[in-house]
Amino acid sequence: MTEKKIIHIDMDCFFAAIEMLDNPELRGKPMAVGGQAGTRGVLCTANYEARKFGVHSALSSNLALKRCPELIIVNPRSYRYREASQEIQKIFYEYTDTVEMLSLDEGFLDVTDYCHKHQVFATKVAAEIREKIFLKTSLTASAGIANNKFLAKVSSDWNKPNGQWVIPPEKAAEFSYQLELGKVPGIGEKTLEKCHTLGIFKLGDIREKGVLWAKDHFGKFGHSLYQKSWGISSDQVGRRSQRKSISCERTFSQDLKGMQEIEEYFPFLLNELEERIITYYEKIERKKAEDPLLYSPPIKKLFIKMKTKDFKNHTHEFISPIEEPWTLKSFEFSQSKIFEQLGHSLYTQIGRPAIRLLGIGVKLNYTQSDELEGLGQLRLL
Structure with missing residues (x-):
């Protein structure tokens, strides 16, 4: 059976990057996209300069300015972000029809058939996609490459910004064993707090406890976490039940x-x-x-x-x-x-x-x- 080749593309601070592209005077300065202070505004995203001050998405604009008084807040332009996203998605579909967009700025691609047909590695495909995105939009993207969606998404954060990271199948179990729970998609603050209370800090700790222990403490999600501790995930790109x-x-x-x-x-x-x-x-x-x-x-x-x-x-x-x-x-x-x-x-x-x-x-x-x-x-x- 052919090993799956999944790529997760994640644009680098997408909204903020577009604003800096359209207004070069913002480059190199801490800036964010969101509602203005004094209007009960909340940030949608922040560039990397602002993040150094603890400014991030979902932070109130007033608090963001307290953390970074020099912060420049720009009103969001949804039409511009959709326009850029459409250009990026066109590039995705040059390689595969099996695309699953999670939002305007990130998505999964199953390039298994493309790699097999053209006899190329998925890492090369990811690099080509990122290069095409930059040439078309002047925006940078990061990528994660693995044999399933879980590992691809995690690895896309590993070499940000404007980089990529691959987890070979033979390294999946070892990588997952060492993965901190805070980096696992789907684990929120309360679940993380519960895990820490139980003495669980990485996926390897759950593997050591066993699947029965995981299901007893976390139900169905516990079984999923145990599988992920071995680097296993059965989710397929684009294969979702009809959304309600x-x-x-x-x-x-x-x-x-x-x-x-x-x-x-x-x-x-x-x-x-x-x-x-x-x-x-x-x-x-x-x-x-x-x-x-x-x-x-x-x-x-x-x-x-x-x-x-x-x-x-x-x-x-x-x-x-x-x-x-x-x-x-x-x-x-x-x-x-x-x-x-x-x-x-x-x-x-x-x-x-x-x-x-x-x-x-x-x-x-x-x-x-x-x-x-x-x-x-x-x-x-």
């Missing part, structure tokens, strides 16, 4: 207290959700040529999610207008007020507690029978 929703969320190191703090993060989440919706819509449009039955589903509901410090999840929904349902293509984020109103309503309902996780999203309607579901619900509280 598109969402994004943020877990906070310090709980949010009060609606004002919660509202600060809405612009950041809305921007990320917009990226994900556009990426998914464009993916469907490309696939239509291969599958005439494929269609872009309408949006059934908007929803907001809050998790309190006692780990209880709370959600609230708003149904898309039946007479003119929103679509992935036409949904406008001027509708952001709906999310804010949902947030106010939900936060009041649950008693205004401290919030450790905030998320927003849309639920998709793939079946006609779903169109009338929930008509008895309130349109908006």
Whole structure:
């Protein structure tokens, strides 16, 4: 059986890099993209100069300026980022149709067939892709190369910025054994805290404990972690079940207290959700040529999610207008007020507690029978 050859491409501080490209005066200075200070703004990303001061994505603009008074904050330009992303994706499809975009600035490519057909190494393909991206857009990208998505994604961070890293199959188990848990995709702050409490600091510690111990303490995720401790992951590029929703969320190191703090993060989440919706819509449009039955589903509901410090999840929904349902293509984020109103309503309902996780999203309607579901619900509280 042919060994899989997976590449993960991750653009280097994508939004910030585009702003510095279009405005050379920003180069060499600490800068970030996001909402302005004084407007309860939150950062989308920051360049490497700013990161030296502890400035990063999801940080409030006010706090960012306290950490770095010389920080320049630029308003996001979504249309420009989509434009650059489309050029990058065209390059991906020169090598394979098996592409899975995670967002505008990163994605997986399965280049197994290309490498076999052209008798080239995946490392050479990754280098070619990065070079083409730079020649076309003047932007740099980093790459990870491995035999599965998990290792490819981890390794793309290993030689940033503007570099690449390969994990050969014979080195996968050894590499994973030494991998710190904080670098494993899917492990959040609370899970990491639980692991440290149990004396687990790297994947190798989970391997030593055994699969039964991992499942006892972490359920299904424990089994996945045990497999990853051996460098094993069965996820295939682009092979996902039909999506029922598109969402994004943020877990906070310090709980949010009060609606004002919660509202600060809405612009950041809305921007990320917009990226994900556009990426998914464009993916469907490309696939239509291969599958005439494929269609872009309408949006059934908007929803907001809050998790309190006692780990209880709370959600609230708003149904898309039946007479003119929103679509992935036409949904406008001027509708952001709906999310804010949902947030106010939900936060009041649950008693205004401290919030450790905030998320927003849309639920998709793939079946006609779903169109009338929930008509008895309130349109908006």
